[in-house]
Amino acid sequence: MxxxxxxxxxSYGSCPSVYETDRGTLVVQGWRVxxxxxxxxxxxxxxxxxxTAVEIPLDLLCYFPSDRGLGSSSTRT
Numbered sequence: 001m002x003x004x005x006x007x008x009x010x011s012y013g014s015c016p017s018v019y020e021t022d023r024g025t026l027v028v029q030g031w032r033v034x035x036x037x038x039x040x041x042x043x044x045x046x047x048x049x050x051x052t053a054v055e056i057p058l059d060l061l062c063y064f065p066s067d068r069g070l071g072s073s074s075t076r077t
Contacts, residue, residue, distance in 0.1 A: 007063030
């Protein structure tokens with residue numbers, strides 16, 4: 001899988017970040033959700049054991065591809 005960096009709101013340039021793949025998907029790097037109540041809710045909604053959830057700030061959405069109605073720009077870095 002080839003990743004193309006789309007952006008971050010970190011002053012350190014690492015986390016959280018958004019990447020676009022050559023598969024037509026997005027990879028989101030964020031903080032692993034460890035809160036027991038949140039994990040229980042995710043599990044209740046069907047989160048399988050081989051998947052995880054990450055938390056990102058809302059302002060990171062501006063780096064999601066806008067041509068898909070997800071953000072305001074897909075070229076910010």
